[in-house]
Every structure is written in C-alpha cells, then in structure tokens.
Amino acid sequence: LEGRAPVGELAQRLAFLAEADRLKSVYRASTLGDASRHENSAEHSWHLALYALVMAPHAGAGTDIGRVIRMLILHDLVEIDAGDVPIHAANGAAHHGAAQAAAEEAAARRIFGLLPAAQGQEFHALWAEFEKNESPDAVFAKSLDRAQPVMQNIVSGGGSWIEYEVTYAQLVERVGVRIERGAPHLWRWLDARAQGFFNRPQ
Amino acid sequence: LEGRAPVGELAQRLAFLAEADRLKSVYRASTLGDASRHENSAEHSWHLALYALVMAPHAGAGTDIGRVIRMLILHDLVEIDAGDVPIHAANGAAHHGAAQAAAEEAAARRIFGLLPAAQGQEFHALWAEFEKNESPDAVFAKSLDRAQPVMQNIVSGGGSWIEYEVTYAQLVERVGVRIERGAPHLWRWLDARAQGFFNRPQ
C-alpha cells in the first residue's frame, strides 16, 4: 500500500496540514443551528463538503462533484491570513473590495506555497477557479457556499440577518442571485423559508 | 444547471444537513495545534478530508481518493448520537466495545435514514466500509483518522497523551499499527517525532 511520492516531501505536506489547523480559529458571522456560538471556517468547510455530497443529485449536467468537494475543502484556507469578511458587513460593500482580493491572493501564495510545488499550484488553481465563479463546478460550489449560511439563519431563527440588520431585498441581491445561478431548486426552497423569517410579525 | 432529482426530496436532504450541524458540538480528546481548546468532530472531519487530499500522492495503488474523502466527510456523523470515544480512554478498552458498535449502528440508521432512501443507503454503506477497515480506501482513510490526532499531539506538545497518561508502547499498539498499515511512510515520520515527545527529559 505504499505510494510512490518522494518521502522527502512529507515534511512539507505535514507543515501545510499543521498550518491549515489555524482555520479552526477563524470565526464567521453565522452561528450553529442551535445558535449556541458562531461557527468557524473549518467546520463550515466540512459542512459545505457534506452539502456538495448530499446535493449532488441536484447539480446540473457537467458538474464533477469530486472537484466541487475539493474546492470547498480548500476554499476558505486564505482566511487564515486574510480573515473572513461577512457578506452583510459594511452594508454589503466589504466582501468584494480590491484590497480583500489582494490580501487573499497573497494568502493563497503563502499557504499553498508551503506544499511541494506541483501540489501547491494545483490547489492554488482550484481555489482561483472557485473565486472566479465561471466553471460549472465553481458555480455549484459557490451556490452552496451562499446557501449554507442562509440555512443556518433559517434554522437558528435569524442569526447574521439580525446581527447585520439585513433586509429581504439585500438577501436576494447579495446571496439569492448566486444560489439561484448554481442551484435554482435549492434557492426556491430556501427563499420560501427566508420569507417566513422576513415577513414574521414584528 | 438544474439537476433532475425530484424537488420533493430537497426537504429530506436539508433536514439531514441541519441535523449534521450538531457534529460541530461533539468535542474530542485532541486539541487544536495551539492547544487553545479541544477540537470538535466536524472540524476534525474537514481536517481529515484535507489530509486525504494532501496525502493522496502517498496512497497505495488502487486507492480512490475521491471515495476516501467521502468516507472521511461522513465517518463521524454517528457521534451525534453515540458520542466520541477517545481511543486512549478506559486504558484503551472503551473504543472497540460491542455496546459502542451497536450504538453507532443505531445512530447510522437514524441519521442516514433522514435522507432519501437510495442516498441514505449509499452513505450508510460507505460508513460501514470505513468501519470494517478492509478495502484499500477504508484502510487509507482509517490510517489518516489515526494519524491526525498524533500530529495534533506532536504540534501541541502532548495533548491527549498527557491527559490520558499514554505510554509510547500504547501509542504504537493502539494507533501506530493502523497508521502503518495504510500509510507506512507517514507513520515513520510521525513515529520519529512522537519518540521525541516520549523520550523528552522529565
């Protein structure tokens, strides 16, 4: 059962895996379903990989779920350096700033740079594909990344929608459009439940 | 980009994903690398999926890393009902008890049973294959599941080895033999560092 990769590269791979551990200490705007605490980006990434596995039958033709899962496992590692920027923070403006994109690119270079070169380049390219959000795999992965916090907010009774005073129109504009692009049935299901929250008696 | 699965099954899939969220509240014996807190089974499962992705070049011929990753994403879900049994608890005896195995089988039936039948059966079978630890994919996945806590203990300076007063001989017997079976180079690397801990000046 021995693989044939050079044993000398093991130290680099394990240094990367030890560094990746820090993602467990990056906290997000969303909470756990029971609202007991905020969730971190490592457990969020696990949940997303599970979303991809479970939602695979709803993915469009041409989607490679194995690649989607790999993207989702890797997609937040840059937050170890660049932090998580909540999508509803700064009235929705912070998430797509050029400064944030530059910080994330530098983070990707540093973190994936810990690996043997060929593997680091492969992971960096997969992360860049996710960020670009154009290939079918990236579009589906990004839809799930936007859907999971909506689900967390539905289950926990508002979560980051309350914290950031989000309106239904903002949810549709910042999140809904993207979920619908890759997973239209899923968005319709979430949308109906989200409306239940936003139309609740005040 | 619309998949062709029945829309009516979405509610079952989302109920499963909401239930799976509870794995983020199951805590393990191992700590984070910085020893700041114990890690939970959801972020541990993410870390293991990343281990599989990174260690793929060291896997033996006949290993399907995509299946290994799926196994590792699913492997701890039963702990939502059955809890995590630390491998070094009760002097190493608790982990493989018949009562624990029965509790985990009941948990698998309940939790995977939340899904549409065909998908639930597929996941249950993948989890059972992991537990059986015979197929090449399961043996590699199990090796990584045993290696990651060793790495966490090496990085954090002892962790659960200190808490459960583990000896080097117990580490080899309870953990090392299994890591070596699926990932011999990895065990040699970890073994050398573990010996550094167990042979430290007292």
Ligand SMILES: [Ca+2]
């Ligand atoms: Ca993110």
